[in-house]
Amino acid sequence: VSGKIVVFNEDWVSYGETVKYRDYAAANAASYGAVATLVRSVTPFSLNTPHTGWQDYNNSVTKIPTACITPEDAHMLHRMYKRGAKLLINIKMGAQHLSDSVSRNTVAELKGILSPDKVVLVSGHLDSWDVGTGAMDDGGGAFISWGALALLRKLNFKSRRTIRSVLWTAEEIGLVGAFAYAKRHRDENQKFTLLMESDEGTFNPLGIEFGGTDQAACVIQEIVKLLHPINATNLERSDNIGSDIMVWANEGIPRASLLNENGKYFWYHHSDADTMDVEDSENLDKCLAVWTAVAYVAADLSIDIPRK
Amino acid sequence: VSGKIVVFNEDWVSYGETVKYRDYAAANAASYGAVATLVRSVTPFSLNTPHTGWQDYNNSVTKIPTACITPEDAHMLHRMYKRGAKLLINIKMGAQHLSDSVSRNTVAELKGILSPDKVVLVSGHLDSWDVGTGAMDDGGGAFISWGALALLRKLNFKSRRTIRSVLWTAEEIGLVGAFAYAKRHRDENQKFTLLMESDEGTFNPLGIEFGGTDQAACVIQEIVKLLHPINATNLERSDNIGSDIMVWANEGIPRASLLNENGKYFWYHHSDADTMDVEDSENLDKCLAVWTAVAYVAADLSIDIPRK
Missing domain, CATH: 3.50.30.30 (Glucose Oxidase; domain 1)
Structure with a gap:
């Protein structure tokens, strides 16, 4: 070659x-x-x-x-x-490597009323590629992770532990925001009881994808059962959970992602077709419900979710 | 406005x-x-x-x-x-109206051995829009209408009536080739026993869409039954048959189109996505089989198909 x-x-x-x-x-x-x-x-x-x-x-x-x-x-x-044709290709590209500039994670939280130092983290990433509008990757994830706090605050629901929302920056170019966060907050690893990230679509929600011990999965399964009114009671186990929160993969912290009917996610992903049209407002509301309920119940449990 | x-x-x-x-x-x-x-x-x-x-x-x-x-x-x-935004749109277009130029229908035939002046016509259109490659609209239709003659000739099948293949020109800008053909061959209207056109996709074939009298439909139904080995025995009735052959709609001549699983036809139609990838070679072969068999049997019937 x-x-x-x-x-x-x-x-x-x-x-x-x-x-x-x-x-x-x-x-x-x-x-x-x-x-x-x-x-x-x-x-x-x-x-x-x-x-x-x-x-x-x-x-x-x-x-x-x-x-x-x-x-x-x-x-x-x-x-x-x-068929043996001679292929002559002439490539003209306008892409440039620009220098780095400062960007920031966006963080908000609802303080826990009994164990404010213990944290359930909900997250999505705020950046997207310069095609489409990044509605599905990851506007939807950012929306429900921000919306979870807004909804709990509106309902005046307070949990034992803190619920922290992080909208990661610079996920697309290599989890830059998540790595910076993990480095800066290394001493908080023992305080995270559950890390949640939605970055695989906000189509019709089915439940939760979970990475952690069998005991922890039993706890999450009980939480997910509460979602029977919207038929989102599925729990799927996986070791490969989240994109940004993969940065904590070796810390033994339970991790969860949104399970949804995302069979067409990669039709849109990183293309001009990832526009607002892909988001359905009813599905987005249901995703928000799953996200908020799981985060709230996990943050309000009488015991910490078992970790590795 | x-x-x-x-x-x-x-x-x-x-x-x-x-x-x-x-x-x-x-x-x-x-x-x-x-x-x-x-x-x-x-x-x-x-x-x-x-x-x-x-x-x-x-x-x-x-x-x-x-x-x-x-x-x-x-x-x-x-x-x-x-939401009440003020919309300011600036349109720049490079489209031009060019002057007309000569274009031609492409015609071939297998002469009938008993009634060569009676004609079953199979057709598709050879032109396409300047996006994609026009594989589905109407490369597939042109392919099977040309291929029907090639296949019959290869098999050395001869029919009583003539089978004529017409690849229409300038369908997209308003059936120009078909109108010119109809005008020039007006005296042949009584000689057409069946007009066939495929311009609605060459996905998995299901049978034939047909426009004509009940008696004529009974005849076509018997022909379509022969296609049971490839599960293409459906006959659907419609008055709105074909694009180019619509030009003969008031002449009372039986008209047929290819019935196929074309639920996604308009995903591709007149867009950059109408490329060779949309054609599946196995489906195309089956479409060719349907087209060839129906044309051959119709051309070889002992009686003319009843007309209005």
Whole structure:
């Protein structure tokens, strides 16, 4: 591939599996002497839709240009290649690397009335890519994490522990806000009883995705049962919970995410199609209900949620 | 609306219902003094997808600029309007009206061996809009209408009547090729025993959509029964059959279209997303089978299909 533009036309398997090509294509191809990479957009469905997203450079190799093309264009190039056509590609890009600037996490809390130093954290991230409006990634998550506090305050509900809302900054370029928060508040790790983050859609809610011990899962299952009026009583277990809160993955703190009918999430993700239209106000209200109820009950439990 | 840009944000009902806005918005708004129109793209689903298409001008009013915007942009403008925002829109368009030039229908036939002057016509249209590649509208229809003859010739199947394939030109700008054909071949109307056109997708085929008398429908139903090996035995009746062959609607000639699982046809129609990816080779082969079998059996019947 030396001296060539390398095109990656990798079939969608899952976001976790397939995003590797977008993340590491440029650095890997550059290590073999490629001059640029084009990567098929990471999505299971396209209407000629290009998607963007984070990708990694590696300081030991030349930083070559890289861009995502639509699945349709990737397929077309593949068909041309298979029939032996000579492919000549001329790439013109206007992307620039700008210097860093200051950005901040947005933090609010409702102080606990019995154990204010113990914290249930609800969160979403406030930044988005410069395509669409980032309504689903992650306007919805930010909305319900902010809305949970607003709703509890309006209802005048006070919990034993503090409920803290954090709207992370700079998630998209590598969890920058979350890492900075974790570093600055390292001494608070023992005080977190539950970390919650919604960053996988705010479609019709089904319940909670949870990472933690079996004992902790039993507690969360009991909380989720309370959501039967809106049919959101599912508990799914996973070790891979949250994006920003993954920063605390090794701390043994229970972590929860919003489980929702997000089968089309990656149709919109990081594309021009991630607009307000994707959010349904009724679903968003139900997501807010799940988020608020789980955070409130977890913060008001008589015992701390067991941790690893 | 005098002196204003008029934005139409009309909900999708069906293509027939909703396309009226794209077709007649400019002429209607111009008659009230509007300076331009923007019309929400005619589609039930969008990933920020603009669609184009034919629209009508009216010689009695000023020809004002008109363009389609994405459903998402139309919704956004509507939300802004509802909350009382002052909407200032600046339209820049590069569209031009070019002068007419010569274009031709493409015609081929397999001569009938007993009644060569009687004709079963299979057709699709060869032109497309300058977005996507027009694979579904109407590459697929052109493919099966051409392929039917190629397949019969390869199998050395000869029918009593002639099977004629016509790939219409300039369908998109107003059935120009079909009107020219109908005018030139007006004396052949009595010789057509069945007019077939596929212009509504080549997804998984289900059978035939048919317009004609009850007696004629009985004959076509018997033909369609032969397609049970590929589960395409459905016959649906309709008066609104075909696009180009609508030109013969008042002649009483039986007309048939391909019935297929085209629920997503208008996701792609007249947009950048109408690419080769939308065609599935197995479905296309099955569509070709339906098209070829129906045309062949209709052309080889011992009796002419009853007409109005």
